[in-house]
Amino acid sequence: MWPKSVALRKSAPIFAALGDETRLRLIALLCAGGALSISQLTAGSDITRQAVTKHLQVLADAGLVCDIKQGRERLWEFEPTQLDEARRSLDTIAQQWDQALSKLKSALER
């Protein structure tokens, strides 16, 4: 009855990481601005540096960003691979839905 798809288990953590406004903002910043340090990412926000650090860690665990140590700074940059994984997952769902719809339609027609 219940699907135990591996793809679902893989993509759920990615969606969970994306499911926070603050993290989506961080991703948007890193997409536009290239590699940024924690301080830079914190500047202008209304949360503390440590909160930003935690969010970055969540994104890193999901494979959406990666960090490069450079001197005393730690630069973060966007990593598009897992985002593509999420996109494929959504496409698959939409595809199955379309398929179910067309099956239903053809069943109604006969």
Added chain:
Amino acid sequence: MWPKSVALRKSAPIFAALGDETRLRLIALLCAGGALSISQLTAGSDITRQAVTKHLQVLADAGLVCDIKQGRERLWEFEPTQLDEARRSLDTIAQQWDQALSKLKSALER
């Protein structure tokens, strides 16, 4: 510094709703099997009916499913509109990333 985009605030709850394996499974079931009752969705799972109900409520709050009362049953079905919203959101991010990359590339070339 921080983008206060409305699109981000809209799509974050959708991703959050998708960010749970159980809920992704529910969506997969509803995609394939059309409208299903709570009991049907619970059968074969390892959590209680009430837990399933809560997950369905989360999905409904995100606009990913809707319910139809029919007799003593409550049938749930997939609602693809918000999923498309999520897909557009991911596409936008990927697009901004590509754009940033090409800008960087052309800046390096000159």
Added chain:
DNA sequence: CCATTGTGCAACTAAAAGGTTGCATTAACG
């Protein structure tokens, strides 16, 4: 060398999430 800047680490708190149990309610059915 000393002040400053950028981070890391740990403890702590408040709230939300995921799940359960128990009981009431509603509708179908012989």
Added chain:
DNA sequence: CGTTAATGCAACCTTTTAGTTGCACAATGG
């Protein structure tokens, strides 16, 4: 009309999450 199946509602519990504060530590720049 009584039983049974499908749900709803509410209280409760445990773990996670989002955020904070405080302090230690490393690198940089006069």
